Amino acid sequence: MFDRRKFIKATAISASLLVVDKKSIASVIQSSKVSAGTKPIVISTWDFGIPANQAAWKVLSSGGRALDAVEAGVRVPEADPNIQTVGYGGLPDRDGHVTLDACIMDEFGNCGSVAGIEHISHPISVARLVMEKTPHVMLVGDGALQFALENGFKRENLLTKKSEADWREWLKTAKYAPVMNIENKSYDKVAPTKLPGNQYNHDTIGMLALDAKGNLSGACTTSGMAYKLHGRVGDSPIIGAGLYLDNEIGGATSTGVGEEVIRNVGSFLVVELMRQGYTPEAACKEAVMRIIKKKPDIAKNIQVGFLALNKKGEYGAYAIQTGFSYAVCDEKKNDLLIAGKSYYN
Numbered sequence: 001m002f003d004r005r006k007f008i009k010a011t012a013i014s015a016s017l018l019v020v021d022k023k024s025i026a027s028v029i030q031s032s033k034v035s036a037g038t039k040p041i042v043i044s045t046w047d048f049g050i051p052a053n054q055a056a057w058k059v060l061s062s063g064g065r066a067l068d069a070v071e072a073g074v075r076v077p078e079a080d081p082n083i084q085t086v087g088y089g090g091l092p093d094r095d096g097h098v099t100l101d102a103c104i105m106d107e108f109g110n111c112g113s114v115a116g117i118e119h120i121s122h123p124i125s126v127a128r129l130v131m132e133k134t135p136h137v138m139l140v141g142d143g144a145l146q147f148a149l150e151n152g153f154k155r156e157n158l159l160t161k162k163s164e165a166d167w168r169e170w171l172k173t174a175k176y177a178p179v180m181n182i183e184n185k186s187y188d189k190v191a192p193t194k195l196p197g198n199q200y201n202h203d204t205i206g207m208l209a210l211d212a213k214g215n216l217s218g219a220c221t222t223s224g225m226a227y228k229l230h231g232r233v234g235d236s237p238i239i240g241a242g243l244y245l246d247n248e249i250g251g252a253t254s255t256g257v258g259e260e261v262i263r264n265v266g267s268f269l270v271v272e273l274m275r276q277g278y279t280p281e282a283a284c285k286e287a288v289m290r291i292i293k294k295k296p297d298i299a300k301n302i303q304v305g306f307l308a309l310n311k312k313g314e315y316g317a318y319a320i321q322t323g324f325s326y327a328v329c330d331e332k333k334n335d336l337l338i339a340g341k342s343y344y345n
């Protein structure tokens with residue numbers, strides 16, 4: 001029964017959804033079960049992965065390190081006020097605070113993370129600094145902000161007029177439990193489910209890169225679930241949940257309802273499955289199926305997607321619901337693909 005997977009044939013995505021030059025938007029094509037391996041290569045979640053990959057590719061194509069590539073890549077959506085699920089312009093928590101989560105990991109197994117950080121538009125760079133300049137892995141809240149300010153990061157107001165207006169609109173009904181959007185089942189018929197105020201409720205950028213030397217790194221950054229409880233932390237800054245890699249095997253990252261990813265230590269699971277010989281897509285599928293099998297009634301109504309890249313440069317993705325897009329960039333392409341879909345579609 002769980003094998004009822006069909007790929008959707010997405011033939012058109014409105015260029016207006018992408019903040020990039022039309023020429024750079026590659027065709028949306030069907031995801032293949034096992035991609036051809038290549039390096040260097042960078043992959044990342046969602047439509048905004050296209051411009052993010054372009055920035056990462058600049059580093060990779062000039063022989064740069066995967067770690068520098070993923071940091072440069074995810075800084076693009078972090079800085080974009082029109083992306084309301086990552087960095088500057090992210091939707092706030094239910095009390096109106098924009099709190100950001102991010103983590104980064106390198107080929108040596110070093111990692112750094114910040115959670116619930118406010119007022120800093122590039123949490124990924126703070127996470128990198130935690131990794132490189134402290135003996136710790138994770139800083140949270142005020143401590144993370146203090147560390148960032150002490151290291152020269154600028155304090156900013158991250159709540160844009162648009163996100164504030166959307167939050168105020170949400171306050172009119174203020175459902176205590178935030179609802180995660182599920183992507184439209186027919187992606188080619190345009191936009192994912194929208195919340196009041198026309199916003200996406202979630203969508204993290206997770207990025208994985210393999211550089212010319214064959215080394216892997218990954219980064220993950222988000223404003224998390226919109227209108228979450230103040231203090232809520234999702235999977236994205238948790239090493240093993242939102243991001244994990246082992247330079248001998250490969251890397252994985254996730255998006256969607258972070259609580260379910262944490263409960264299943266999702267990205268670590270994907271990497272361990274690849275260690276056992278699973279292809280990236282098969283590993284992502286197995287991790288998704290664990291979530292579905294444990295909680296079928298909950299899983300039916302949520303989205304979780306995994307994206308993976310192995311040491312050979314093969315990649316794959318899988319999600320509970322149809323509509324999880326991811327971007328792949330190597331010397332031949334910068335494509336937007338749609339992940340395999342599950343039992344529920």
Ligand code: ASP
Nearest residue numbers: 202203204224234256258
């Ligand atoms: N995983 C993120 C979180 O739970 C949200 C998302 O990627 O959609 O905070």
